[in-house]
Amino acid sequence: MTSDITAQGRPEAIRAVPVRRPGRWIAVAGVAVVAAMLLNMFLTQPNFNWSEQGKYAFNASVLEGIRTTLWLTAAAMAIGLALGVIIAIMRLSTNPIVSGAAWLYVWIFRGTPVLVQLLFWANIGALLPTIGIGVPFGPEFLTYKTFDLVPSVMAALLGLGLNEGAYMSEIVRAGILSVDEGQGEAATALGLTQMQTLRRIVLPQAMRVIVPPFGNETISMLKTTSLVAYVPFYELLFNVQNIYTRTYQVMPMLIMASLWYLFMSSILTVGQYYIERHYAKGATRNLPPTPVQKLRRVLSNLSGRRLA
Amino acid sequence: MTATPMVKAELVHKWFGRLEVLQGIDLEVAPKEVFVIVGPSGSGKSTFLRCINHLEKVDAGRLSVDGQLVGYHERGGKLHEMREKDVAEQRRSIGMVFQRFNLFPHMTVIENVMEAPITVRGEAKAVVRDRALKLLDRVGLSDKRENYPAQLSGGQQQRVAIARALAMQPKLMLFDEPTSALDPELVGEVLDVMRQLADEGMTMIVVTHEMGFAREVGDALVFMDGGVVVEAGDPRDVLTNPQHARTKAFLSKVL
Ligand SMILES: Nc1ncnc2c1ncn2[C@@H]1O[C@H](COP(=O)(O)OP(=O)(O)OP(=O)(O)O)[C@@H](O)[C@H]1O
Numbered sequence: 271m272t273s274d275i276t277a278q279g280r281p282e283a284i285r286a287v288p289v290r291r292p293g294r295w296i297a298v299a300g301v302a303v304v305a306a307m308l309l310n311m312f313l314t315q316p317n318f319n320w321s322e323q324g325k326y327a328f329n330a331s332v333l334e335g336i337r338t339t340l341w342l343t344a345a346a347m348a349i350g351l352a353l354g355v356i357i358a359i360m361r362l363s364t365n366p367i368v369s370g371a372a373w374l375y376v377w378i379f380r381g382t383p384v385l386v387q388l389l390f391w392a393n394i395g396a397l398l399p400t401i402g403i404g405v406p407f408g409p410e411f412l413t414y415k416t417f418d419l420v421p422s423v424m425a426a427l428l429g430l431g432l433n434e435g436a437y438m439s440e441i442v443r444a445g446i447l448s449v450d451e452g453q454g455e456a457a458t459a460l461g462l463t464q465m466q467t468l469r470r471i472v473l474p475q476a477m478r479v480i481v482p483p484f485g486n487e488t489i490s491m492l493k494t495t496s497l498v499a500y501v502p503f504y505e506l507l508f509n510v511q512n513i514y515t516r517t518y519q520v521m522p523m524l525i526m527a528s529l530w531y532l533f534m535s536s537i538l539t540v541g542q543y544y545i546e547r548h549y550a551k552g553a554t555r556n557l558p559p560t561p562v563q564k565l566r567r568v569l570s571n572l573s574g575r576r577l578a
Numbered sequence: 579m580t581a582t583p584m585v586k587a588e589l590v591h592k593w594f595g596r597l598e599v600l601q602g603i604d605l606e607v608a609p610k611e612v613f614v615i616v617g618p619s620g621s622g623k624s625t626f627l628r629c630i631n632h633l634e635k636v637d638a639g640r641l642s643v644d645g646q647l648v649g650y651h652e653r654g655g656k657l658h659e660m661r662e663k664d665v666a667e668q669r670r671s672i673g674m675v676f677q678r679f680n681l682f683p684h685m686t687v688i689e690n691v692m693e694a695p696i697t698v699r700g701e702a703k704a705v706v707r708d709r710a711l712k713l714l715d716r717v718g719l720s721d722k723r724e725n726y727p728a729q730l731s732g733g734q735q736q737r738v739a740i741a742r743a744l745a746m747q748p749k750l751m752l753f754d755e756p757t758s759a760l761d762p763e764l765v766g767e768v769l770d771v772m773r774q775l776a777d778e779g780m781t782m783i784v785v786t787h788e789m790g791f792a793r794e795v796g797d798a799l800v801f802m803d804g805g806v807v808v809e810a811g812d813p814r815d816v817l818t819n820p821q822h823a824r825t826k827a828f829l830s831k832v833l
Pocket residue numbers: 594597599617618619620621622623624625626
């Protein structure tokens with residue numbers, strides 16, 4: 271037997287009959303039937319009113335709403351990330367006052383509903399009609415009407431950003447804690463200051479842990495922005511609601527909005543994949559393949575097998 | 579008159595809570611000397627080394643490097659804690675090599691070596707790159723410069739770590755069991771680099787269990803146990819003819 275193999279140099283590839291899996295075929299059939307039923311319903315049920323959806327899908331006010339949803343998501347995440355990093359660093363401080371303040375922030379903003387927070391900022395004028403700058407507890411030099419300082423757009427950004435900051439700080443903190451202590455030590459021994467160590471050594475490594483939940487948060491934020499319709503501030507849902515209050519086509523418009531949200535979150539998912547791959551540098555010996563590389567490998571496997 | 583000692587420790591004490599880890603360390607390291615520290619686990623070797631570059635604060639006694647008190651300014655007979663910036667400044671002239679290498683995994687080999695001179699000292703990139711290439715050549719790793727640390731063997735990683743420390747052009751190098759995490763066949767390549775460094779006149783303090791290296795390369799050796807220096811002298815004398823019972827007991831286990 272062994273001499274056989276060495277004589278030919280390499281043994282012949284195994285060509286075994288694959289195990290039969292009847293359960294798999296039953297499952298496939300079941301899924302196919304359900305899919306066909308759903309498709310049939312989508313296409314034939316007139317209440318979906320696809321033509322109505324098509325009419326408004328690229329309507330100016332819908333596109334305007336999408337633009338607002340996108341920049342609101344980006345701005346809220348930027349505020350959240352900046353706050354999150356600051357709060358996380360404060361949380362890790364050895365000064366109990368500093369870490370306590372950070373804890374309090376997270377406790378409040380994570381422990382109350384974001385819709386309540388949005389409504390709070392939208393109505394802050396009822397609590398503090400004016401806001402002034404001056405000596406603490408003393409005279410004020412400048413006084414502003416609160417509504418001028420906190421218009422709807424500010425209320426939306428404050429509500430979403432401050433809430434996100436609380437979540438992001440926990441994500442960033444977990445990321446920082448995931449970095450080996452020896453890293454900070456080595457950097458310190460080389461003469462890097464605490465800030466330099468954080469910026470150059472610790473945070474870049476923490477990113478590997480931070481990016482996946484950050485991606486989740488961004489996708490979640492994309493949908494959470496729809497709550498600012500109640501501030502009220504116009505974005506995709508708000509504008510779509512405006513349309514269906516005129517046309518009474520509620521379901522078609524909600525489905526159309528959902529398709530837009532799905533489309534945008536799909537794009538974010540792809541972006542997240544590439545960012546994760548970027549921060550995996552050095553952590554693994556070989557980078558995970560891109561979707562294109564994966565597809566190519568699958569195809570070459572298939573053709574290779576057919577040739578064999 | 580002898581030259582200023584590179585390191586001078588006078589009755590250095592260190593507590594961790596109620597545990598007195600260093601109980602009055604007295605020693606002097608002369609410039610260009612290779613100073614070896616041996617001792618059982620938990621005797622305070624790492625702690626002492628970390629006090630020298632102020633990764634740990636000395637609680638009592640005096641510790642100075644090249645005539646400068648570590649971590650404190652002395653003004654009018656009183657000690658003042660140094661600001662973080664000044665401590666970092668002091669550390670720049672002291673290189674340290676760790677048991678577990680601690681290379682920065684998100685940077686390539688050459689980026690690891692170039693990081694501190696650029697970030698800390700703001701040196702020009704081209705100048706630093708030149709120096710880094712020479713250093714990598716010296717530790718025999720020029721061809722690995724674009725690799726990430728995870729793609730290197732332990733011995734190679736430790737040689738990069740040595741190059742990274744040398745890039746700051748330190749006047750003193752601290753080695754904390756640099757070969758303890760390595761497979762036996764990789765120990766030699768790291769010791770070779772250290773031997774070469776000693777030949778070039780670098781002042782080195784080396785915590786190690788490699789008694790062959792201590793005997794061959796070491797100029798002075800101390801045996802530490804329970805936070806004190808039990809025995810000190812020429813490595814060849816101490817290793818072949820230990821005077822104290824504790825030294826004898828320890829050496830009989832590791833030799
Ligand atoms: N940060 C710390 N907090 C509390 N105790 C510590 C700390 N660092 C070290 N110790 C204790 O101090 C003692 C000396 O530790 P040290 O690391 O200096 O020993 P060592 O001689 O280097 O030992 P080894 O050969 O195992 O590295 C040990 O008992 C250790 O548990």
